[in-house]
Amino acid sequence: MTTDLELYKIFVTVAQAGSFSAGAKELFLTQPAVSQAVQKLEQQLGARLFVRGRKGVTLTQEGQMLFQHALSALQLLDAGEEKLRRVQTLKDGQLRLGAADTITKEFLLPYLSAFRQLHPGIQLKVTNRTSRQLTELLKQGQLDIAIVNLPILDERLIVQPILEVHDIFVAGHLFAELEGQFLTLRELAGYPLVMLEREANSRRYVDDWFAEQGVRLAPEIELGAHELLPSFAAIGFGLACVVQEFCQKELAEGVVFPLHLVPPVPARSIGACWVRDLPLSSAAGELMRLLHSERN
Template identity: 45%
Template sequence: MIGKLDLYRVFSIVAKHHSFSKAAKELYMTQPAVSQAMLQLERELDTRLFNRSPKGVTLTTEGNLLNEYIHSALRLVDAGEEKLLEFKNLTTGQLKIGVGDTISRFFLLPYLEAFHTIYPNIKLQIFNGTTVEICQFIKSGEVDVGFCNLPIEEPTFQLTICTEVQDVFVCGEKYKTLAQKKINYEELLRFPLILLEKKSNSRRYIENYLLTKGIQIEPEFELGSHDLVLEFARSNLGIACVTKEFSQDYLQRGFLYELTLVDSIPARHIGMCYVKSVPLSRAAMKFVEMVEHKHIQIKI
């Protein structure tokens, strides 16, 4: 049985040609099938839509009125199908990513550049925040994918380990003699400490590790960005805990010195996450595939 939308499509073609036979040719249908379809539509609407004659068909007053609306409606349907095809082919759409400034700068930018090169018409929206805030963005649907400091405890998330990072303590010129020997945490606590603010996931990781050693820290400075931590250490305001991979420029240029600890802090990871139960958009799926390539996928 022909559906109502199909009947309207046939109606539109017949109205265009004023002929069942010409409509049948365009639609790759038989002329009797077209005629039967229009009779079915007229029965369903309880209205005569065509004046039939040996020379062809013309629209009745009611048929003309219906044709105006059907023509507009079918154009909207066709436009919608074209938009869906554009999304499918990634010639339009958007990708919303949650990420902190430091991870964005030192890890994510090459992926964003590569994705934008391949899919230049996909609009990229970046939502900045801490790991806790990014997890909330993901749960609320504000972003498709997030990049966080691991570990996080979110059973509803699919996680992919992206890269390993190492937390280290560094100092400026004033304290550089500390970098010439191995020191323990008790000795480290004699100096003013510079750390990220408490809501930072990497800060919590450091604190939790030190608590396993029976050490509780009270930093002199608690800052909102990794760049500020580096600058405070460079300005000799104290000893800073930073991510080594994100501090290479300062270390290589001799602005900061890495301290050698008797017990090194265990490495941790940067991870990509999204909600398991929510299907990703095609753009998000392609981006996830790009990041996951050559990386290990894990489940909590």
């Protein structure tokens, strides 16, 4: 379309008002300016749009046809602008969030509840996958933001740490002799171990750190859910690697006890990531605000 959209707005307003003077008043323009705009539109289209009379103007046949299309187009634009305003002010829209199961359950749920109470008009879609699977969904454009286990090293993503966590090993009563004792990494590796599957980013982090210390971990049991780890440790299947912050209930109840490693596994973080070349949506930005404000 080569014609200035403003000309169509003036044309539609004049047609609805029935005269150049009434149209000018609605548009807060002078009557000559409105008349010139209509003439310019007629020249560009090569068609006469109005029949001028002493009591105002009426649409020609060509003008009537154009008016219906122009009115619909302007109404669609107005609706689009209103939709955009509602999305920008968090009254409408969608948030496509990705997060691992454990992170969702143990960390995110209170923030998602607060988000829903503050912005009930936002449709929340949550996808649960491993951290590495979520980063792929981000890059495919299927998610707006993902909360994942760090580290994530990918130049296409912006990564922002949110929560520091600690990977520890716990044991149940069948290993009571280990309570209060200090274990070297090599000594730990000699016991039966229960860990997450290798696809889990947190598992990779622990494996890689032990390997840097010259120790290889070979767990007898690999599980897909973090919440099962302390349960397996409690009934004596082995020493389980858990996130300390997500195992507080079992530790407090004495179902399992923490082991003292020398040296301990370094702390890591849970963080948010999104595609570098795409600005955060208003809804995703609001979730980040909640995550930071609640923790500061």
